[in-house]
Amino acid sequence: MQDRPKRVTTNGDSERPNVARLFDYYLGGAHNFAIDRKLGEESSDFPAAEMVRSIRSFLRRVVKICVERGIRQFLDLGSGIPTAGNVHEIAVPLDPTCRVVYVDFDPVAVAHSRTMLRDNKSATIVEADLRDARAVVNHPETRSLIDFNEPVAVFLIGVLPCLTGPSEPTEVIEAYRALLAPGSIIAVTHLTNDVEPELIDKLIKVADMTDTPLVPRSKKDVEEAVAGLELLDPGLVLAAHWRADGDLPSPSPAADATSYGAVGVVR
Numbered sequence: 001m002q003d004r005p006k007r008v009t010t011n012g013d014s015e016r017p018n019v020a021r022l023f024d025y026y027l028g029g030a031h032n033f034a035i036d037r038k039l040g041e042e043s044s045d046f047p048a049a050e051m052v053r054s055i056r057s058f059l060r061r062v063v064k065i066c067v068e069r070g071i072r073q074f075l076d077l078g079s080g081i082p083t084a085g086n087v088h089e090i091a092v093p094l095d096p097t098c099r100v101v102y103v104d105f106d107p108v109a110v111a112h113s114r115t116m117l118r119d120n121k122s123a124t125i126v127e128a129d130l131r132d133a134r135a136v137v138n139h140p141e142t143r144s145l146i147d148f149n150e151p152v153a154v155f156l157i158g159v160l161p162c163l164t165g166p167s168e169p170t171e172v173i174e175a176y177r178a179l180l181a182p183g184s185i186i187a188v189t190h191l192t193n194d195v196e197p198e199l200i201d202k203l204i205k206v207a208d209m210t211d212t213p214l215v216p217r218s219k220k221d222v223e224e225a226v227a228g229l230e231l232l233d234p235g236l237v238l239a240a241h242w243r244a245d246g247d248l249p250s251p252s253p254a255a256d257a258t259s260y261g262a263v264g265v266v267r
């Protein structure tokens, strides 16, 4: 019989829905509270779970490609709760020398992550604001698993819409790019209302009930943010379509049209 996931029972704010726990709920994880499940159920009139799963499929494909390119170090920024098919669960079975550092500034997500990763030698969680790239990269716990003289895969998956300042995505990507060795990868997704504006309006109303408002951005805005990277084919496209292979057609073409994805190489 499979072990049941360990639950965090005491840490964190269980009075208000939390975006990391909501993602966990949509992914079928066990690290969420009744308040998150209630909001999750109330948003059942639009394909929120499919949207989260579509981003998670993109992440899975990107991790595999990074391992194929010889990368063994991963820095997952705005990681939420590393549940249900997260980076270490994909990378380490492909190569047991892979190491993963998760970063989140939300104490709830960090507490859940610590509990889950307690006995894991390949992965850890750092509590930090990802916007302070130097603090993240120089954090002793980051350094314990990642050597920045070697290529690193940096993930900004599902988190850039949480950065509400107009130029923050560009600044954050540029700050990490400047600190990474050539051959490193920066992979991003970004929520957009270019294709499904009504659906995104509903999502934003749900996000407003949590402590994390979300900002969708246009393709042009995301193109600007990744302009300093050499994008792998097919460039910036809907994340669900990025080298989708067997992952399409999905149960929800609408959900698949809600986030862009791109994978760039640092030169």
Ligand SMILES: C[S@@+](CC[C@H](N)C(=O)[O-])C[C@H]1O[C@@H](n2cnc3c(N)ncnc32)[C@H](O)[C@@H]1O
Pocket (backbone or CB within 6 Å): 019, 020, 023, 055, 077, 078, 079, 080, 081, 103, 104, 105, 106, 109, 128, 129, 130, 131, 157, 158, 159, 162, 163, 212
């Ligand atoms: C929508 S969740 C995405 C989680 C995960 N990346 C995924 O795709 O499942 C966004 C996460 O980013 C975190 N976050 C938002 N802004 C952040 C910041 N400035 N620094 C660190 N974490 C941040 C939130 O706390 C939340 O856990």
